[in-house]
Amino acid sequence: MTDQPIRVGILGFGFMGRTHAAAYNRAAGDGSEVSVRMIADPGISSPRSDSPAGNLEVDDAIDLSSIDCVTDPRAVLDSDEIDLVSICTPTDSHVDLAICALESGKHVLVEKPIAIHEGDVRRLADAASRSDRVCMPAMCMRYWPAWVRIKQAIDSREFGAPRSISFARLGSAPAWSSDFYRDESRSGGMLTDLHIHDTDYLVHCFGVPKSVTTIGDTMHISTQYRFDNGPIHAVAEAAWDNPPSAGFTMRCVVVFEHASLDFSIARDPQLLLHRGDQSTPIGLTDHTGYDAEARAMLDHISTGTGTHGILLQDAVSVARVLDAERQSLSTSSTIKISDCSAF
Incomplete structure (x- = not known):
């Protein structure tokens, strides 16, 4: 791993955002050099009583006391204190946010589906091919x-x-x-x-x-x-x-x-x-x-090698x-x- 922790910003803090945060926290607990530093979500300052749930339960509580919580994703994208962005926002925002993150010099883990149609997924794949950053679709299965x-x-x-x-x-x-x-x-x-x-x-x-x-x-x-x-x-x-x-x-x-x-x-x-x-x-x-998905992403960033490029091209084919x-x-x-x- 790198000498310094990989600093993570999470965009969107519904079920999947919480799931990504928990996976990074478990990776850190197992010795990976990673730390969640920022979370951007419009409702982050007023936690909802009806916290979203998913089909596959993740029961880890997330301590926000040491995390910079903001409402504007641009604050995460513009931050020099963030290395990796997890995009867990609604589907129709994924591609534009991911491209902005790449252009800001961030690595990107983008939740599925990347987009509804092939053309939009290809747009991200093309942007990633022009970047030296890791961009990986989060296909957990x-x-x-x-x-x-x-x-x-x-x-x-x-x-x-x-x-x-x-x-x-x-x-x-x-x-x-x-x-x-x-x-x-x-x-x-x-x-x-x-x-x-x-x-x-x-x-x-x-x-x-x-x-x-x-x-x-x-x-x-x-x-x-x-x-x-x-x-x-x-x-x-x-x-x-x-x-x-x-x-x-x-x-x-x-x-x-x-x-x-x-x-x-x-x-x-x-x-x-x-x-x-x-x-x-x-x-x-x-x-x-x-957990394995998060660790694979961290390994890709740390080693500069891996299957993330293949995964993104597969995402185009799947779309x-x-x-x-x-x-x-x-x-x-x-x-x-x-x-x-x-x-």
Whole structure:
């Protein structure tokens, strides 16, 4: 790590802003040289009683007493005391804030989705390519312990080639910032905000699919992905139409030639290996994907190397696949990614 702590400014202090702050604090507690120095949020001076929550709980309390809390993000971007900016604001502000941060000489960790459409994500990727700063999309599922283990099994072929991969990510519509999430022109809706996790993971594992077929409506979809070199069956279901009392479902099942891996967030143990007549729990680290994501970002900054450039180019590809899914949903047809109209 560097001799001096990496000084962090966080833009937006809802659920994701608090999650980033907690991840940096845990990294510092584990020996990383990092310190949250500034937070910018319009409501930072008047904490809300209805603190926003997310699907994946983060229960760390954040001590603001030693942090410079401001309402204007420009104060963070202009500060010479900040090295890294975490952008956790509403989706439609991500790209412009990230570009401003890069132009101010800051490293950038930008929450998903970077933007709704491919063209806007590409605009950030182009700006990042002209900068010597690290700019990384915060796709936490790539770092989630079970997902990391599944990717290892896919890459190593230790259970043979993957034949099928299925996802379910089901919940209720966000009760916080409901006006924002209901406005799909700003948030991208469920497809862009929730379903993006599984589309991104598929691109991470198998590359860009050749086509997608999406059925349902804007509150509940299922997408079938076809790959040139991937599983014969790849499906991801996502929903915001479940009642709140039903809780949140996050499941992934991968069937290989000689075994299967089965993840469910509602079960302990969460990850099981099924092989023959035996089912075996798979041990996982106790950190979250948010923790590993933050540490990866810090490592990229400290070493000057890493996969952040690849991740940003992947984000462009994922946005294009999501645009194709959106077209498939609206036209009730299969869309080839190569034919997808750019936005």
